[in-house]
Amino acid sequence: MRTHPTGRQLRFGAELRKLREHAGLTATEAGRLLGVQQNQISNMEAGRVGVSPERVRALAGHYSCADEALIAALCEMTADRTRGWWDEYREILPAPLLDLAEVEHHAQRLRTAVTVHIPGLFQTVEHAREVFRQDVPTLPPPEIEHRVSFRVKRQTVLYRKQPTPQHVVIHEAALRMQFGGSKVARAQLEHLLALSELPDISVHVIPFAAGSFAGSGQSIYYSHGPVPQLDTINLDQSHGPVFLDTDSQLEKYQVLLRRMETIALGREESRSFIHTIALSL
Template sequence: MPRRPHPTARQARLGAELRKLREAAGLKAREAAVLLDADSVQMSQIESGIAGVSEARVRRLAAHYACDDADLIDALVAMAVDRTRGWWDEYRGVLPQVNLDVAEAEHHATFLREVVINHVPGLLQTPDYARAVFTYMRPELPEDELKPRVEHRMRRRAVIEGDDPTPYTTIIHEFALRIRVADRRTSRAQLRWVLDNIEHGSVSVRVIPVDQDGFGGAGASMMYLGGPVPQLDTCLRDAPTGIACIDARPQLERLRTLFRKVEAASLDTVASRDFVHRLSKEL
């Protein structure tokens, strides 16, 4: 298969999971390579996502690694044979790779859970709100870079719209709902859009009021994406160098626990809807 100079996060994840299975079996890369009539360099390229791998090779490796988790193997095979060119590919070379990776990850997720503290979540932003957020990027973006970012963010909403939306739960802090990233009109329209999504039943929104007891998770912002099996869950978190993609199982378990704690500190969905409605009336 042709080499990929810039594998996507999904392609890199497949390679990483194959490496985890090999290491769990106590094998070195050169030992696994023999099974594929390859060398250690080729094996390294497969495990880094630089080189693709066929269904037959995935199943051969899994059998050699004594992996008996049929659901996991089938999920890895699905990743290996996936040749999807989604709408996000239109932005290749236009936006940073991480933007494409986020859209691809959302497209393949079985569920989405998000915690946001500072801004309304991207999947629920209006164009004007998104534009206001992007104008604060440093260095400042010229219009020809700002426009595709806003457009890309709007197109990401496809996963929570349509006839078969991905289940999406978002927990939003009151601060994010109150802060005016632009003006009163933009804030009013943004809150109305959040309410529209709630009323259409496409998302589950829960709010954390500023006076809510039991919330110590000011740094809890995250996007947790469900995989076809729990081992393939992913969590996206902001980091100093950009978005960090977390897939180590101990870390994922800690983040699932963190989400449950934040959820426990939030209002239920009905009270949250009423809360957002009151805020919109204040504007």
């Protein structure tokens, strides 16, 4: 039995619980239908035990779930028992950071909207190092380097054989923040421009001239799963990533993202805007 389920394992269990509750069954009733004890159902829904694809389909049948796409996605989640590269950091970095890398690894598509920071997947080593130097409480140098290397490894989703499509909205304020000084800032903007040329990456800028807009007070990181029910939102907080996945939360942040995407400049206009700022540094 797992003592510390990963975020993906917890999410899988939560989805099983949603299906049971939607069917109007208690854990005891579900266990009776499946031929197991109530605590076995509870452990499945808490992500503490593995569940075979066959058992997922059996549960879906008992719960009268006819959403084949969702059932297939859940089966795929539980069938994937491979350890990710992020596991090597399990005793080094906080668990939510590892959960973030796992979400990114499995995402079908990623959408980001930021107002102050360059998105982590797009940061240079020097920029990321300076960001971590500003943490409170101050991080010791070895931990800073661990976090930098972890951030760089997360960026493999940009370059793998099938890169994860990215749609990024960046406010002008984030482009003008000179983390590490003008030289580091210029290199960061040049790196962002280079990434924006990749076919799977679309970068859009919201200039100061756009004025106020909904969602301006936070960074939003939206991961699209294989089906909409498995989408995940990450809000980057000072104490670490916060994950949201209820239906109402998913709907709210999709609306916020659409509004921010609507007022952002087009792809080529955004590239010219970033280039102009880089030249001024």
